[in-house]
Amino acid sequence: MTDKKIIIAANFKMNKTHVEVRAYLNSFFKKLKELNININDKSDEKCIETVAEIIFAPPFTALNEAYNIIKENIEFGHLVKLASQNIYFESAGAYTGEISIEMIKAFDCLYTIIGHSERRWILNESDDLIAKKIFAVFNYSKKKDLSLIPILCVGENLDIRKSGKAFDFVAEQLDRALSYSKNNLNSNMQNIDDKLMDKNIIEIDELIVAYEPIWAIGTGAPIEPEDGEKMHKFIYKHLNNNYSIKNCSVIYGGSVTEKNINTLMKKEHIDGVLVGGASLDPQSFFNIYKFAVSK
Ligand code: 13P
Numbered sequence: 001m002t003d004k005k006i007i008i009a010a011n012f013k014m015n016k017t018h019v020e021v022r023a024y025l026n027s028f029f030k031k032l033k034e035l036n037i038n039i040n041d042k043s044d045e046k047c048i049e050t051v052a053e054i055i056f057a058p059p060f061t062a063l064n065e066a067y068n069i070i071k072e073n074i075e076f077g078h079l080v081k082l083a084s085q086n087i088y089f090e091s092a093g094a095y096t097g098e099i100s101i102e103m104i105k106a107f108d109c110l111y112t113i114i115g116h117s118e119r120r121w122i123l124n125e126s127d128d129l130i131a132k133k134i135f136a137v138f139n140y141s142k143k144k145d146l147s148l149i150p151i152l153c154v155g156e157n158l159d160i161r162k163s164g165k166a167f168d169f170v171a172e173q174l175d176r177a178l179s180y181s182k183n184n185l186n187s188n189m190q191n192i193d194d195k196l197m198d199k200n201i202i203e204i205d206e207l208i209v210a211y212e213p214i215w216a217i218g219t220g221a222p223i224e225p226e227d228g229e230k231m232h233k234f235i236y237k238h239l240n241n242n243y244s245i246k247n248c249s250v251i252y253g254g255s256v257t258e259k260n261i262n263t264l265m266k267k268e269h270i271d272g273v274l275v276g277g278a279s280l281d282p283q284s285f286f287n288i289y290k291f292a293v294s295k
Helices: 018-034 060-072 101-105 117-121 127-144 158-162 166-188 194-199 225-242 261-265 282-293
Strands: 006-011 052-057 080-084 109-114 149-154 203-211 244-253 272-275
Touching: 006 244, 006 282, 018 060, 018 282, 052 109, 052 282, 060 080, 101 109, 101 127, 109 127, 127 149, 127 166, 127 203, 149 166, 158 166, 166 203, 166 225, 203 225, 225 244, 225 261, 261 272, 261 282, 272 282
Parallel strands: 006 052, 006 272, 052 080, 080 109, 109 149, 149 203, 203 244, 244 272
Antiparallel strands: none
């Protein structure tokens, strides 16, 4: 696994109209300009030490607006990317209320969140459905040569954590989410490497795993950075042992704020964050970004 990158992602969930997203992003880009980021000029006092990718996942209804504003601020196009909060695995048809990969790619989404715990537990998304979505994303990227990168959410609830089975649970979630790809991707692959065939592992270009323990989401009680580090390291090891992933990142979500971002980001295996509540205010999310990357 190579080319690690830092990711600071905002999940707006079911918040903000397209008008509110416009105001938010205008304010956010203004702050970015004021920070005078010049990643090429290392002599600049204010230059940031690390480049982080900033990802916004607004509601579907605001994707078009967000896409337009990112285009208006094209000088930050390499830093700021869009994600959808979900996709459906079928490409088109009679699936009322669902959204296809083509539809979100039309707004240049580079990422899609899949298997968020709110979809798993509130909307009853099954492991099987999540596995089909992950496969649809990998398959789309392979066929169309257009990148769409899944942000696969995993994480245990409080009972599981207390029972000491969080690691097994997360490993199982990962395997279930990737199972459909494992069974179907290899058979479609051309020039498959013998080594991969022997191990029966799939080759994935890019995957982001968001470790979001359910007990930490929206509670104001994030994971202890040391415990987060242990789980992230475990996720890396599990993926490394069982899959072939060219670029893999493991980010953390659950009550991330500008107050705790620094300690979380100091951990070696925490590659970034997926922020809910604290991303809804542009100043607060901007501070999270700034604290995550500043000298
Ligand atoms: P909070 O940051 O509100 O805890 O939400 C985290 C989350 O679910 C991001 O996807």
